[in-house]
Amino acid sequence: MPEFNFSKPVVNGWHWRTLALTVAAIAVLQVILNLVTRYSVATTAPLGVLFVGYLVIPKIKERRLGNALVGVTAIFVIDLILQVLLDTHGKNAVSQAVFVEENGMSLLLGAFVCFGYTRMTDWSDRKREEREARRRAQTSPAQAEVHPTRRHHSKKKRRK
Numbered sequence: 001m002p003e004f005n006f007s008k009p010v011v012n013g014w015h016w017r018t019l020a021l022t023v024a025a026i027a028v029l030q031v032i033l034n035l036v037t038r039y040s041v042a043t044t045a046p047l048g049v050l051f052v053g054y055l056v057i058p059k060i061k062e063r064r065l066g067n068a069l070v071g072v073t074a075i076f077v078i079d080l081i082l083q084v085l086l087d088t089h090g091k092n093a094v095s096q097a098v099f100v101e102e103n104g105m106s107l108l109l110g111a112f113v114c115f116g117y118t119r120m121t122d123w124s125d126r127k128r129e130e131r132e133a134r135r136r137a138q139t140s141p142a143q144a145e146v147h148p149t150r151r152h153h154s155k156k157k158r159r160k
Contacts, residue, residue: 013063014070015056022055023074027082034086041086042102045079049110057117065118072110079103 009017026048033039052071060067080103 013066015060015067018056018059019067019071019074022052023071023078026051026075027078030079030082031086034082041079041082042099045076045083045103046106046109048075048079049106050113053110053114053117057114057121064121065115068114068118069111072107072114076103076107076110079106 009015030041030044030048033044034041049072052075053068056068056071057064083099083103
């Protein structure tokens with residue numbers, strides 16, 4: 001069994017370094033937004049969840065959906081922690097229900113968008129490969145090696 005360590009950026013198809021850097025960057029941006037503009041983390045949580053999918057899926061070629069869902073779950077957990085630490089939520093039942101509903105919807109939104117975006121990316125990659133194969137099949141090797149004929153210009157003759 002191979003040794004399992006996190007020093008490599010990719011372990012068995014899981015891009016831990018890419019996920020960690022993306023999630024950390026988005027979390028730092030959320031904290032900066034909260035401190036500078038006083039936007040609550042609850043309002044930026046759906047955007048953070050969406051950005052993780054949009055940034056991770058095009059970069060990764062294997063296990064796209066799994067990596068994206070891990071990233072979405074990680075930013076969701078970090079958002080929950082940031083909301084508890086930075087935002088002031090009331091202790092009554094109404095604010096707790098709104099807290100659970102907002103966060104649950106952001107997690108569902110992120111999961112559905114990651115699923116759809118992964119399927120669209122896979123489809124477009126497959127279509128791109130099909131077009132390239134057709135293009136390669138249309139241009140035969142004999143056509144590729146034939147050089148265009150050169151035109152030799154002769155000097156213009158003077159008219160008398």
